[in-house]
Amino acid sequence: MLRCGGVARYFVELINRLPAQTTPIMLGPEDPATGITHPRFQYEAVRTRPPLKILRKLWHPAQHGRIGKRMHQQQADLVHWTYYQGLCRRPIEQSTVPTVITVYDFIHEAFPNTDPTGKSLTMKARAIDLADHICCISQTTYDELCQRFPSAANRASITPLGSGLADVHPAPLPTELAGRPFVLFVGRRGGYKNFDLLWRAWNKMKQQTPELNLVLVGPRMKPREQAALGWSHDDPRTHLYVAAEDSLLKTLYQHCSAFVFPSKMEGFGLPVLEAMINGCPVFASSCAALREVAGSAGYFFDPENVDELAELLIAAGDDSIVDRENKIAAGHRRADYFSWENTATQTIKVYEDLLKQDRVRHAA
Structure with missing residues (x-):
């Protein structure tokens, strides 16, 4: 959905810093992700655009089952959702593997006109309820999460974003x-x-x-x-x-x-x-x-x-x-x-703890 901007930059920087023995698999729209350099990265393209724009409202729900099947075929050890819903606005569902979401802000809650139908709020609340762990990108976001969803506090941590553009070579000034x-x-x-x-x-x-x-x-x-x-x-x-x-x-x-x-x-x-x-x-x-x-x-x-x-x-x-x-x-x-290295280190710790807990549960 978002080719550039904060969320896209966050996941590019995070994926690039995952351990070399990890295999990051991204399910995304037809166009491949850009900027990801992890040596074992795999991109799985999913058709999200209908043949005609007027068919979008019918097309998206029809794709939900296919997308779910594609996810299951990956046999992932852990899933980290990039947003509060999946491709084609597919709701996040209960998973057999540990699930992570990132909460970025509470803009929709503070400014209801940004979500006039309330669908995004509903999906967000569902994602928070189902997640095994919730990463918050700032102390401010964490505090508001705990205020709005008290039951989520013991499943949440702060993983701040990093400083961008550090390694970019500047272009000539126009x-x-x-x-x-x-x-x-x-x-x-x-x-x-x-x-x-x-x-x-x-x-x-x-x-x-x-x-x-x-x-x-x-x-x-x-x-x-x-x-x-x-x-x-x-x-x-x-x-x-x-x-x-x-x-x-x-x-x-x-x-x-x-x-x-x-x-x-x-x-x-x-x-x-x-x-x-x-x-x-x-x-x-x-x-x-x-x-x-x-x-x-x-x-x-x-x-x-x-x-x-x-x-x-x-x-x-x-x-x-x-x-x-x-x-x-x-x-x-x-x-x-604020560095992307710190963001990745803290997020990888979340992954490792969840996988350890999952192994213990299965062993029991």
Whole structure:
């Protein structure tokens, strides 16, 4: 479902760090997974797209039995689901082998409009109930899991994400940005991602800092969104890079005056970590997960307060960010604390403990 982004990066980094004697098998859609270098990795493609889009509602349920049979044929020792449901929205089912899920956040619960039918919430609750172990990507997510699902607390642990882009070679800076200061936004823009706050702050202060540019990395902007924002592709001070490669993303992090992350809620906030490891100041909303990840390295603002963010943007444009070098140094230290090696080590420990318990049960 997701070719790039936090969840995809998490599993690529995790699979690549599994022990060499392990055979990771991924059941996925028709296109093979990318970025996985584990020597024994196997990709099992499952047809998820119907011959005609209008048949999707009929096609997906019809595929559930076939997908279940394919899973059973793999004879896995353990299953780690990438989300709260399987391919073609197949519900997670009771398994004869240990089952792991990862809980990323509670966005659907906090913002019901992201799941108007309630189907995702139902599948998530079922996945949490059936899992033998639940990996939470942050302390914030773990605390909320325990609050919302108290019975899951003794089956859960914290396995934080790692710092991304460390080994990526940066691409050349786009010519249209050469010699021009800019602030950077990365990710989807709708809903709780709260891009509207940044856009309003930008329009409030942009006349005061005529040299500053605004750079976005994220999905293509549809006509309705352009109209709602008043966005113009002809504006020489605003730039949108669609489906940017990691090499370009790293360059943008390294050259920006500041990275801005106004999200109202996150489970972790991987772009904040990516920004810190690449040495740029982080302007982040004061939601719990972003405070957890950025720590003393962040410049925090109220995700409802346009004026607070506008003041930070002015400082970025004037090159007057307070305590900038110390904050960047603190960001490097925070990034060192979060590593994919630690993520893999802690997750492998979860696997080993579950397999040991499973062997004991069978022996008994």
